[in-house]
Amino acid sequence: MNPSPILELQQVSKSYGRIKALKAIDLCIPPGSVFGILGPNGSGKTTLLSIVLDVLAADKGRYLWFGQEGGPEVRRKIGSLLETPNFYHYLSGEDNLRVTSSISGRGQSPEAITKALQIVKLEERRKSRFSTYSLGMKQRLAIAAALLGDPAVLVFDEPTNGLDPVGIAEIRELIRQLHAAGHTIIMASHLLDEVEKVCSHMAILKSGQIITTGSVEEVLADEDIVEVSAADNTQLAAILDHTSGLKRLEKEQQVLLLYFEKGMADPAKINQLAWERGITLKHLSVRKKRLETRFFELTNN
Numbered sequence: 148m149n150p151s152p153i154l155e156l157q158q159v160s161k162s163y164g165r166i167k168a169l170k171a172i173d174l175c176i177p178p179g180s181v182f183g184i185l186g187p188n189g190s191g192k193t194t195l196l197s198i199v200l201d202v203l204a205a206d207k208g209r210y211l212w213f214g215q216e217g218g219p220e221v222r223r224k225i226g227s228l229l230e231t232p233n234f235y236h237y238l239s240g241e242d243n244l245r246v247t248s249s250i251s252g253r254g255q256s257p258e259a260i261t262k263a264l265q266i267v268k269l270e271e272r273r274k275s276r277f278s279t280y281s282l283g284m285k286q287r288l289a290i291a292a293a294l295l296g297d298p299a300v301l302v303f304d305e306p307t308n309g310l311d312p313v314g315i316a317e318i319r320e321l322i323r324q325l326h327a328a329g330h331t332i333i334m335a336s337h338l339l340d341e342v343e344k345v346c347s348h349m350a351i352l353k354s355g356q357i358i359t360t361g362s363v364e365e366v367l368a369d370e371d372i373v374e375v376s377a378a379d380n381t382q383l384a385a386i387l388d389h390t391s392g393l394k395r396l397e398k399e400q401q402v403l404l405l406y407f408e409k410g411m412a413d414p415a416k417i418n419q420l421a422w423e424r425g426i427t428l429k430h431l432s433v434r435k436k437r438l439e440t441r442f443f444e445l446t447n448n
């Protein structure tokens with residue numbers, strides 16, 4: 148039996164005038180997951196997160212956190228970062244967290260603030276003014292604010308937006324660490340590579356609809372891809388073109404890519420087939436589909 152979802156959306160719809168931003172969304176987010184919400188610009192990611200965080204009201208449908216409908220008790224278990232908070236530039240990181248915690252009423256003890264600063268690795272710079280922080284540090288301070296009160300779930304909208312590769316890698320590590328510490332993380336992103344690196348599950352949104360959802364492996368593994376090469380790839384292609392279960396064959400630089408229905412690829416049989424026709428393979432491997440490829444397949448249709 149599947150564990151009860153941390154968050155469940157049932158038929159959630161939202162329009163802005165004539166624009167239908169979300170169209171009857173059903174979605175389940177499993178506990179303990181790092182759940183990526185992916186989608187092109189304008190697909191409805193921010194609208195979806197704003198609704199489940201009670202920032203926006205849905206026109207129709209409902210959502211349940213921990214199996215319940217809203218309320219302050221439930222809200223306390225969720226930390227969020229929708230957009231960078233308005234920190235005071237002349238205050239230190241630590242003082243900014245004090246202000247945030249007194250406004251939100253969460254994690255007000257000095258220990259809670261120190262712990263949040265430690266987790267995001269800003270302890271050494273806690274006394275520095277916010278204005279002296281790099282963009283990556285500012286974003287980590289925003290995550291520290293979301294961590295106040297030690298919420299079970301963290302919701303981030305584009306947490307690596309505007310960061311350089313080092314800043315992105317720091318946030319990636321932080322997300323992994325928070326996940327390992329037991330938090331469920333829900334994040335909207337358009338960075339396919341990031342989602343592939345850190346997420347366990349995902350949903351792809353397009354024009355306000357979920358076009359696929361599941362574990363990252365499930366979403367990617369819609370077909371088997373086998374990579375082969377021999378001294379003469381043209382001859383090899385002619386032989387393998389009739390392999391049973393083969394959907395299509397593509398040439399890519401020095402290798403041939405054989406696409407099979409899911410579960411139909413048989414590398415041993417491919418090797419044998421080539422061998423029987425007098426061809427020795429130089430290379431044979433099963434390739435994992437990249438999220439980028441899958442994303443474009445799904446969103447371009």
Ligand SMILES: Nc1ncnc2c1ncn2[C@@H]1O[C@H](COP(=O)(O)OP(=O)(O)OP(=O)(O)O)[C@@H](O)[C@H]1O
Nearest residue numbers: 163166168186187188189190191192193194195337
């Ligand atoms: N306040 C608003 N008024 C009118 N239309 C809006 C408003 N906010 C969003 N929209 C529209 O709703 C749709 C979904 O927008 P949303 O910001 O949720 O998408 P998104 O996937 O988060 O996009 P991005 O990746 O660009 O942030 C878009 O067509 C957008 O133009």
